Amino acid sequence: MLQNLRLNKKLLRELDYSAIVFAICIVIIGCLNIYSAKKGTASGISLTKMQIAFMILGLITVYLLLVFDYMLIENYAVIIYWAGIMLLIFGNISGQVTNGANSWIRFGGIGIQPSEFAKIGMIIMLAKKIDGMEGKINDVRNLLELLFYAAVPMILIVIQPDMGMTMVSFFIVLGIFYCMGLNYKIIIGGLTSVLLLVVGIWNSGIIEPYQKGRLTAFLDPEKYDLTSGLQLIQSKLAIGSGGIFGRGFGKGVQFNSVPENHTDFIFAVLAEEWGLIGALVLLLLYGLLIYRLVKIAKESKDIFGTVLCVGFVSNLLFSIMQNVGMTMGLMPITGITLPFMSYGGSSLLTSFMALGLVLNVGMRRKKINF
Numbered sequence: 630m631l632q633n634l635r636l637n638k639k640l641l642r643e644l645d646y647s648a649i650v651f652a653i654c655i656v657i658i659g660c661l662n663i664y665s666a667k668k669g670t671a672s673g674i675s676l677t678k679m680q681i682a683f684m685i686l687g688l689i690t691v692y693l694l695l696v697f698d699y700m701l702i703e704n705y706a707v708i709i710y711w712a713g714i715m716l717l718i719f720g721n722i723s724g725q726v727t728n729g730a731n732s733w734i735r736f737g738g739i740g741i742q743p744s745e746f747a748k749i750g751m752i753i754m755l756a757k758k759i760d761g762m763e764g765k766i767n768d769v770r771n772l773l774e775l776l777f778y779a780a781v782p783m784i785l786i787v788i789q790p791d792m793g794m795t796m797v798s799f800f801i802v803l804g805i806f807y808c809m810g811l812n813y814k815i816i817i818g819g820l821t822s823v824l825l826l827v828v829g830i831w832n833s834g835i836i837e838p839y840q841k842g843r844l845t846a847f848l849d850p851e852k853y854d855l856t857s858g859l860q861l862i863q864s865k866l867a868i869g870s871g872g873i874f875g876r877g878f879g880k881g882v883q884f885n886s887v888p889e890n891h892t893d894f895i896f897a898v899l900a901e902e903w904g905l906i907g908a909l910v911l912l913l914l915y916g917l918l919i920y921r922l923v924k925i926a927k928e929s930k931d932i933f934g935t936v937l938c939v940g941f942v943s944n945l946l947f948s949i950m951q952n953v954g955m956t957m958g959l960m961p962i963t964g965i966t967l968p969f970m971s972y973g974g975s976s977l978l979t980s981f982m983a984l985g986l987v988l989n990v991g992m993r994r995k996k997i998n999f
Contacts, residue, residue: 641992645991647921652981655914660684663680680972687978699989703933713782716734745979755778759775793965797944806819847955847960850958861956863897864884871900893955893965895967926990930994941986948967
């Protein structure tokens with residue numbers, strides 16, 4: 630049994646170790662800032678230990694995903710997809726309300742975020758379908774089928790309501806369609822339709838007033854300085870006070886006033902203590918990681934592998950832009966975590982799962998003769 634879990638040495642030579650190193654470096658930086666964010670509290674050390682434990686679990690998951698040919702995953706795409714949908718439905722019915730959304734399921738003391746896993750299922754399903762269509766997504770029938778499989782999880786996420794994850798899912802689909810050559814007229818028409826849909830949802834009552842406030846406060850946070858704009862104001866103060874070189878590890882004070890400073894707003898902690906230099910180092914690591922993943926996508930031997938990589942790269946890229954942007958007032962405030970950095974088991978584990986799948990594609994990009 631254990632012999633079946635061993636990787637062949639010839640395959641290991643094709644593994645992109647640099648991508649793993651970049652991801653681990655980001656997680657380590659995240660752990661340092663999680664500890665700093667909660668320093669002096671009872672949860673400081675425990676949260677850091679939990680994050681390290683999830684990193685180890687994530688690396689084990691990466692290894693297990695590398696053992697099996699990623700083409701086998703295509704055979705189980707339907708099961709994986711609908712299992713994610715069932716998780717979302719269960720979460721919507723009996724999930725725990727966090728920040729106004731039924732986005733968490735609790736099993737004892739462990740919480741999981743179904744949308745994180747459903748997102749992976751959606752990417753795998755779209756990859757399978759596009760592969761079966763031989764990449765012909767401009768065919769009306771094919772496109773409608775793809776939109777169906779993309780819409781089901783997004784509708785369930787909107788109902789929670791979790792607008793941040795809805796935005797991420799939308800840009801994942803947009804990234805896949807764009808890279809697979811969808812006609813520009815269809816893309817423009819689709820974006821127009823989405824805009825109209827957003828206006829409809831905005832005025833439907835699904836989104837609570839305080840959630841609308843969080844989404845719009847970035848335009849004029851001072852106007853809402855005692856309510857929805859407070860988080861952004863404190864975040865900008867923390868980032869600005871870091872200057873070029875930062876205050877030093879464990880010496881930040883401004884970020885203590887930033888809500889969710891160890892999860893959604895972890896970037897504010899980094900910027901205050903490590904300054905502009907620290908922020909640029911983090912963004913450089915992200916850039917190098919994305920570069921390696923894009924390279925794997927280009928070298929994939931089949932459409933299924935390419936779409937998998939494009940979906941996960943789109944997820945990573947938009948999540949980084951959205952999270953960093955919202956901490957500086959450039960993007961609306963949503964509950965999107967910073968990949969590999971923010972505290973959270975579901976986020977970190979699914980990030981490593983995505984990384985493992987992309988590395989699997991790269992490792993098997995050419996035929997290996999045994």
